Amino acid sequence: MMEILAYAAFFLTVALTYAIMCLGLNVQWGQTGLFNVGIAGFVGLGAYVSAALTTPDAADRIGGFDLPIVVGWLAAMAAGGLLALAVGLLTLRMRSDYLAITTFGIAVALQLVFQNAEILTGGAFGMAFIPRPFAGLQGQAFAFNIVNLALTGLVVAALYLLLEHLLRSPWGRALRAVREDEVAAQALGKNPVLLRIQAFALGGAIMALAGAVQAHFIGFIAPGNYLPMMTFQVWAMLIVGGSGNNRGALLGAVLVWAIWALSGALISEVFPADQQARAASLQIVTIGVMLCVILLWRPQGILPEVRSVSRHLGRRNKDQ
Amino acid sequence: MNPQAFIDGLISGSTIGLGAIGLTLTYSILRFANFTHGDFLAWGAYLTLTVAGVLGGLAAGLGAPLYPFSFGWGLPLAVMGGVILTVALALGLDRILFGRLRARGADAIIIVMASFGASMALRSLLEFIFTAKPAYFTKALQIAKPLGLGMRATPDQLLVIGLTGALVLALHLFVTRSDTGRAMRAVSENPNLASVFGVDVDKIVRVTWIIGAGMACLAGVMAGLLVQIRPYMGFDLLLPLFAAAILGGIGSIPGAMLGGLIIGLAEAFTVQIIGAEWRAAISFIILVLVLMLRPQGLFGQRGA
Numbered sequence: 001m002m003e004i005l006a007y008a009a010f011f012l013t014v015a016l017t018y019a020i021m022c023l024g025l026n027v028q029w030g031q032t033g034l035f036n037v038g039i040a041g042f043v044g045l046g047a048y049v050s051a052a053l054t055t056p057d058a059a060d061r062i063g064g065f066d067l068p069i070v071v072g073w074l075a076a077m078a079a080g081g082l083l084a085l086a087v088g089l090l091t092l093r094m095r096s097d098y099l100a101i102t103t104f105g106i107a108v109a110l111q112l113v114f115q116n117a118e119i120l121t122g123g124a125f126g127m128a129f130i131p132r133p134f135a136g137l138q139g140q141a142f143a144f145n146i147v148n149l150a151l152t153g154l155v156v157a158a159l160y161l162l163l164e165h166l167l168r169s170p171w172g173r174a175l176r177a178v179r180e181d182e183v184a185a186q187a188l189g190k191n192p193v194l195l196r197i198q199a200f201a202l203g204g205a206i207m208a209l210a211g212a213v214q215a216h217f218i219g220f221i222a223p224g225n226y227l228p229m230m231t232f233q234v235w236a237m238l239i240v241g242g243s244g245n246n247r248g249a250l251l252g253a254v255l256v257w258a259i260w261a262l263s264g265a266l267i268s269e270v271f272p273a274d275q276q277a278r279a280a281s282l283q284i285v286t287i288g289v290m291l292c293v294i295l296l297w298r299p300q301g302i303l304p305e306v307r308s309v310s311r312h313l314g315r316r317n318k319d320q
Numbered sequence: 321m322n323p324q325a326f327i328d329g330l331i332s333g334s335t336i337g338l339g340a341i342g343l344t345l346t347y348s349i350l351r352f353a354n355f356t357h358g359d360f361l362a363w364g365a366y367l368t369l370t371v372a373g374v375l376g377g378l379a380a381g382l383g384a385p386l387y388p389f390s391f392g393w394g395l396p397l398a399v400m401g402g403v404i405l406t407v408a409l410a411l412g413l414d415r416i417l418f419g420r421l422r423a424r425g426a427d428a429i430i431i432v433m434a435s436f437g438a439s440m441a442l443r444s445l446l447e448f449i450f451t452a453k454p455a456y457f458t459k460a461l462q463i464a465k466p467l468g469l470g471m472r473a474t475p476d477q478l479l480v481i482g483l484t485g486a487l488v489l490a491l492h493l494f495v496t497r498s499d500t501g502r503a504m505r506a507v508s509e510n511p512n513l514a515s516v517f518g519v520d521v522d523k524i525v526r527v528t529w530i531i532g533a534g535m536a537c538l539a540g541v542m543a544g545l546l547v548q549i550r551p552y553m554g555f556d557l558l559l560p561l562f563a564a565a566i567l568g569g570i571g572s573i574p575g576a577m578l579g580g581l582i583i584g585l586a587e588a589f590t591v592q593i594i595g596a597e598w599r600a601a602i603s604f605i606i607l608v609l610v611l612m613l614r615p616q617g618l619f620g621q622r623g624a
Contacts (some may be wrong), residue, residue, distance in 0.1 A: 033427075033429065035429045035432060035433060037355070037436060090608065090611055090612065091611060094611070094615055096428065096429050096432075097347075097352060097353035097428065097429065097432050098566075098611065098615075100353055100355075100429070100432055100436075101353055101562045101566070101607070102607065102608070102611065104355075104558070104559065104562070105559055105562075105563075105603070105604040105607050105608070106604070108559050108600055108601075108603075108604060109600075109601050109604040112597070112598060112600055112601050115597070116597045116598065228440075228555070229440075232436070232437075232440050235433070235436070235437075236437075239433075277451075277452065278447070278448055278451055279448075281444040281445070281447040281448040282444070282448055283444075284440055284441070284443075284444035285440075285441045285444045285445050285448065287440070287441075288437045288438060288439075288440040288441025288442075288444065289437075289441050291433075291434075291437035291440075292417055292434050292437045292438055292441070295421065295426075295430060295433065295434045295437070296417070296420060296421070296434075299426075299430070
């Protein structure tokens with residue numbers, strides 16, 4: 001029984017790290033309409049930056065400053081935000097799919113850095129001995145997983161409240177105005193490019209934080225964690241849950257991660273060992289088809305965006 | 321500096337250029353960045369391989385190598401089948417996915433996202449059907465013949481370069497001289513206005529997919545012939561394809577070809593000077609430079 005609970009806590013903690021990514025993507029896509037195909041790159045950047053700062057000194061690579069975990073988290077957010085800022089400055093003046101292509105390129109380029117810049121990243125073997133929060137409890141799986149779940153839940157809750165507040169602030173409304181009708185927003189004196197760049201940078205910082213939180217929970221990172229597959233999963237989570245709705249982002253993350261983990265477990269039960277890699281590719285096919293089906297038939301996702309978000313208006317046009 | 325890098329770059333640049341032609345056409349006429357295009361290359365290669373297998377089973381003589389190339393009559397025949405099947409795949413995908421989203425008036429970026437989802441599904445489906453193990457069109461080994469100035473190339477490679485040149489010329493003439501080509505340019509300028517003037521927009525969309533998917537299949541076969549066939553080959557080529565299309569200027573066929581050659585050469589020199597593991601980074605660097613210095617590309621029009 002305790003084992004199952006320990007596993008459930010572990011599962012939920014990982015799902016919640018994906019939920020953080022989803023919240024970041026929701027700022028970029030849901031609120032602002034920016035298409036980021038390089039989520040894995042931003043998440044990986046956060047994980048590597050935080051790991052480099054907080055791991056103990058290692059002989060064969062630069063880094064290992066043994067700093068507190070919180071410093072790593074903050075540095076990861078700064079790195080993700082700066083990278084997103086640079087990408088935004090480069091592409092957000094142009095048509096929307098240039099951003100998609102550039103972020104795709106960022107993820108490919110960062111993946112190469114993770115793989116090949118051994119002196120910084122440990123190369124294909126990745127980085128181990130990343131300090132885990134509450135490491136003193138590591139001996140007791142249940143207690144360790146529960147306190148980590150609480151910590152990650154706290155991060156998610158704080159982010160959720162912050163983002164909900166931002167969403168209802170004048171800044172959040174201006175963002176949606178830009179998304180819905182750029183010319184009208186401009187006529188009202190809003191600067192669409194500046195707003196987009198701000199939203200993209202905020203989203204990038206949140207994704208990098210997700211990478212750092214995940215890396216510290218697992219304690220080990222390798223380039224293979226940050227493949228395009230991850231980008232794709234996070235997109236599926238947000239689209240399934242409901243883009244534009246932060247609760248939808250959280251729901252989608254837990255739901256899609258559950259589908260993923262259960263179908264993975266099913267595959268390892270049903271298929272013989274030599275066919276498992278092959279069967280696992282069917283998982284990806286399923287998620288890809290699911291994404292397309294939702295885009296075709298229920299583009300708003302399970303929890304649609306709530307249309308009116310100004311406190312002063314209430315929710316009068318809720319049923320629109 | 322090894323002059324061989326020049327030939328290597330020209331060869332891989334030819335396949336990138338051919339692939340980028342389809343991408344640049346769908347981008348300018350259907351107005352979205354198609355992330356499934358790389359997978360059309362991979363599907364083209366696998367479909368051709370499958371047709372070749374079927375043909376080889378029917379008539380054994382088709383596999384005997386045609387001197388001086390490494391493949392027999394079976395491959396050109398199989399390529400025709402592969403092109404038809406790849407075109408059918410692209411048209412089918414347009415019918416069930418992209419066309420529906422277009423008809424609903426969905427934002428371009430929603431269609432880009434759908435193409436991203438479809439690309440993941442298509443690639444993993446290849447992996448499921450054919451497994452991740454690399455496949456080859458031919459097991460025959462070829463000796464590279466000296467060309468002078470310290471450069472060598474195999475007959476297969478020279479054929480790829482020659483064929484690419486002929487195809488690009490033919491396509492360029494088709495788009496600039498024929499009525500269909502003029503209609504394609506009209507739709508890319510303004511679809512509504514073109515349809516008011518009696519252009520059959522649906523037909524132009526079909527022609528665009530036919531050319532794009534056909535070229536993608538050829539590029540995939542060439543890449544498979546020169547290196548190997550893997551489910552991820554199209555994904556690995558996607559960034560070079562986008563970089564080539566944007567470098568050449570969206571909508572320009574000669575631009576896409578020239579962009580492909582530049583990317584191919586830059587990759588080959590990167591491999592020589594820095595190391596093969598950084599090869600894929602050069603497309604990204606070129607892409608960023610183009611976006612910073614000349615976002616409309618070499619032959620593109622402003623306001624793209």
